[in-house]
Amino acid sequence: MRSLKLAVTTSRSQTTDLVCQARQIARKLAVPYIGRGDCSLEAIAAALEVEGIVVVSPQRVACVTRAGEFFFHPSLAMLRIKELNNGKTDQMIEAMSIGPGNTVLDCTMGLGTDAIVASFVTGACGRVVGLENSEIIAFLVNRGIAAFPESDRDIATALRRVQVIPVDHREYLRMLPPGSFDVVYFDPMFRLPRRKSPAINVMRTLADPDSLERETIRLALKVAVKRVVVKEGRDSSELRRLGFNNVLGGRYAPVVYGVMDGQGV
Template sequence: MAGPSQKKAESGLRFAVTTSLRPAPGLVESAKQLAAHFNVPFAERRDLSVKNLAGLYNADGLLVVSAKRISFIMGENEFFFHPGLAGLRIKEINNGKTDQMISAMSLKEGYSILDCTMGLGTDAIVASYVTGDAGRVTALESSPVICELVKRGLHSYADEDSQITDAMRRVKVINAKYKDYLASLKPGSCDIIYFDPMFRSPRRRSPGINAARMLADHDPVDRETVDLALNAAARRVVLKERRDSAEFERLGFKKIVGGKYSPVAYGVLERLGVPQ
């Protein structure tokens, strides 16, 4: 069993992997494999509460593998994959309503998009639906836990609408920091490059949002990253932020679009001379 010297595996977080209470043998094996993947201890559940088990392993949180899903639990907060508002947004697009992100990207069927900040993958799912079979969505996530849980979710979650399920399956997920990844790309290698970084000040607090915040990478986007993105994008670079955010100006986004009454807005940098 790991003691106080247990290595901090996720941005300073100490965690172990366990199962739900009285797990089927297959779940124990999956949990052991996940522990090996993260190079953290496997903690046998033994009828203990999550809190007591975390205490025994001197862990800040636990990854809990159950038949239904894999959750990261820390105190009152739980993070697990779900498609969020993706289904509703897709329904609205099908009903002819404007999706502000899709409109800011000027996204069309067949386009390739690099989502630099995957998070729960909601935006990536909507983008994948719009770009369709002929398109390509690559999603980057620097947090190893968020990345793995969302990757597994996108590859296994079955939506009642098979087209949404297909859109999830098409998203290619990569555990990487966007700056490193962008530096490796050839000029013009994808149509749209998108950033939705953690807001400098959170909009609201709820267990779901707190759960994501505890695992997420909070580093701000820098100017060099925007330059790298502009070089790698064939059409445009889009940044989502709070409507009143000073980030747009700091990062050189002059064109700001989005719903008039929405608290969030999208900054757009276009490649000059490219028909949009």
């Protein structure tokens, strides 16, 4: 499990409630709470020699690192669900070949965008479990899911069905009996350093950057009844290295999906 050196504080507008929440989060993450006073986040980080500060503000709970602010936001999932509702296809869903009632193990949950879209498609009778090896990412996504307003029902019901487990996927896959999920899915960080975006830069400071191992794909093939799916950059050689011959994706899409048949049953 990847854990950063963190501290917790509030925004400059401090209320008793925010301080109470910040103290609770510090206890949960087993890291120091520091009263904000009038200090800048840079000053707190330098004084405590931490890599990130969890900031509890009236708007959200975020983790601020030297690269920027990371917080849960399902905006991309909302857009993809809207497109599915309008009858458009989603490349990931096509690659997974899932529908209502299917079960999906997302081994690299990150912000949870893919897991939320999968949960929307698998529905109330399906199941989506998201594994995340960064303690702070898993914490913020879990909290963001719990705090998401009910007003947007499609999204709220889809995201509340995602079960977040903070664990290294290799450890989890080894424990699972054969055929535990219909689809096992990976979207590793490996290719991301080539893309320049503030959101991705901040994610890179928190996430586990390791590429996938062939042994992990072997474990996943035992767990998957239907398919193992890996998302990669179109120009990446990763899918070939991992032994994927069947690669799906739109002709001009920047990402493609490697697909292998599961051996779970």
